[in-house]
Amino acid sequence: MTVPAPIAELLAAARRAQRAGDVAGMARLVETALAAHPTDFDAGLMRAEAAVHEGRYADARAALAGLEPAAWDDPRRLLRLAEFHSHMGRPIEAERCCARAVALSPNDTRALYDLAAASIALGRLDAAEALFDRVIADRSDDWDAWANRSTLRRATVERNHVAALETALAESGGDAEARIALGHALAKELEDLGRYDAAFAHLKDAAAARRARLSYRVADDAATMEAIAAAFPADLLRDAPPPSSEPGPIFVLGLPRSGTTLVDRILSSHSRVTSLGEIQDFALALIAQARGARDKGDLIRRSAAMDHAALGRAYRARTAGRTPDAPFAIDKTPLNFLYIGLIALALPEARIVHVRRGAMDGCFAMFKTLFRMGYPFSYDLHDLAAYRITYERLMAHWRAALPGRMIEIDYEALIADQAGESRRLIEGCGVEWEEACLAFHANPAPVATASAAQVRMPIHDRSVGLWRRYEQGLAPLAVALSAAGIALDHRA
Template sequence: MAPPAAPPSRARPGDFDAGLARAREAALGGRYREARTILAAIEERAWDNPRDLRRLAEYHGHMNRPVEAERCCARAVELAPDDARAHYDLAAASIAIGRIDAAEAHFDRVIAADPRDWDAWANRSTLRRATAERNHVAALDRAMAAAGRDAEARIALGHALAKELEDLGDHDRAFAVLKAAADARRARLSYRVADDVATMAGIADAFSAERLRGAPPPAAEPGPIFILGLPRSGTTLVDRILSSHSRVASLGEIQDFALALVEGAGTAQGKADLIRRSAAMDHAALGRAYRARIAERDPGAPFAIDKTPLNCLYIGLIALALPDARIVHVRRGAMDGCYAMYKTLFRMGYPFSYDLGDLAAYRIAHERLMGHWRAALPGRMIEIDYEALIADQEGESRRLVAACGLDWEDGCLDFHRNPAPVATASAVQVRAPIHDRSVGLWRRYEAGLAPLADALRGAGIPLDYGR
């Protein structure tokens, strides 16, 4: 049932903005229960104001609460049915909770009302596999022609068109369109991959094998499960398999470990100083701070998944701070994994993914860091290969579940029926059964991806899984 409209006397000017500010402060401090209470109160006050409801939905989204975000967006559309932005926000919220057909209908409406909403075009093309009978290729071609030199249009429409052309098997044109879009995206970023490479090397130096010999032994009791690895490596798939277990809940991609780290380490003068401080800090206190934060999220199950891919930077800290943590590292063949990142238009983060040289440098540095963790913390990680999971879903799923200290449940095989929200680039794929269409897909683009392959091969990294 929808909350009732608030009495006018309670909806004083400024109350809503002040409430959002208080909720933001509480969330940043890890006081998620307080933040939820504040958001519930101001939702009641905003129930007849579509603009405020959309802002509230954004806050719910930041707190990994897509059901609440969808409720606010649906009410905003009800109040303002001709507002294209309200339909856009509702489409995005609908994806997270699995209402894919509804999301497509809302994106259709956005594009009809505002053909220059390039993000709507890009997001709509991710919702289903294009077929000869049902695709947007001609419309995307027309939109790109009409957009001219608009860089944002070339980025969004190019990624959408490349995706649909790939679905249709037109691989040569797909790669040409994708490269142009990725180049345009990279040109708009101020990013130096060398900084990330140096950071990963600095982390390995600070958390040496000698330093990590002092890590407490792994504990058997229930605790957090970190699912980590590079983006598009299969982390969401593994998350859905495990969170289909009755004793496991997924918190999604959260920043609680990094926030607890920054808070506990104190003010740092750049990344190098933060690394130094993190190695010297009270790691038991870091573990307590992290536990307090995720307890505030109220997972409702003994085991809570933190599925933030780049927590792989913090594996040494996790081992020192959280002896009961399970660390699940998801791997994927280097070229398939890199190509999957290259073709994805990420909303935020992963700036290394739009240039083949950047991708190679980052992937090589990541390989070295993971090799360091493997040597310094033998047996501490549960390693799952995406391709092995695709080839033997039940066998690998059983191994994963057992390694986490859980009894087997058949529901883990039906992960695609898991109704829990998911807010990642894989939100659509993980609602379908496992398939192997993406295994070896990079070879369709072998000529275009040759610089990446040459760099990885030169660093001694096998291009494919198992080779």
């Protein structure tokens, strides 16, 4: 009789397989572990993780559901389940697990924090603020709680956290994480109060502290975008299948903080459209189809020559597992702008909605946002300029090589003429107009982006031209963009 390997050894081997890109091997090892240890919680979580990597979302949901009864009286396990639900874009399930964890352990600051995060995604902003208040009262050095609390509403003279934030920053002893989180929070609240010089001073220091912790070269991203344009010339894209009028995915893409979440909420307020949120399914389907690409350059070369119809089928198979409840499903991953050529080749039924924003307002909006993951170019003005310049060139390439293939929405035009631009957007996607699209702020669907609080308010124009309040501090960005021939403001 063969003695099964210890569970720890099997799971460690599964993790090594994952790191090596062998997700199928990871899944096999996890199933071997579960065959011998069917009730092991860690193995069950890894089963769900392997299923997500392979695009088997129904299997992942089933695995998590099977684990919840055994975790129901264990706050630690509940929070691990909640974290996994959050990564899968399931804030209702995450909130349920976090609420139970808080009920079991009312003073657990991690449980309180995680419940606040789930509450934000579900639009329960007052509840989230109260939870962050509790976290900060118990653990004043939870800098993320301070930063997130400041994003939940517009600060006023009567109601703000500026004095408390300044005191916490002064008492932090120069801690880098405190400088980053508290500096961003102060910049946001001081801007709300119209104290622009003080806001920029804190923002500049916080962004510099964040940038100092990153190992990043914007030249690498610029080279990648240039290589993509070279690999997908106009003569290759002329062979793309003609656009189909059949229901299908709607890609809402562009730079972060350009208005992609606003456009997503307008579209998903329609009865025939649902949002899948910011998912990685297209990139993951591409990597799987490229089969062993050595690096980014090799991936780009393989992507141009691969079977694009097969790529489309792989993407459809992955997103079908997410069980969209409408004929049209939004993939709102901003950096999918890198893949516009591939989307056109692989998915003739896809609608491609490119959201644009004036260069200075767009770059400044990124500069003042503390992203938890991704967008490392956003913390330095020179990096921002270099990235924006190369992005503009890539989008000009797609525009010339795929004339008429994209629906282009300007953030400023949408703000100025919400009804007219919303109609153009909806009709461009091939669905009939519904008045609910004008009440996007009443859309109850979860949202898990940096705009989670803003998109629950009606449209306003406070951020249009806002960069001019910081013109002196942003001068290096303006000079670099102007030298590249890029207009600083939106042109109607």
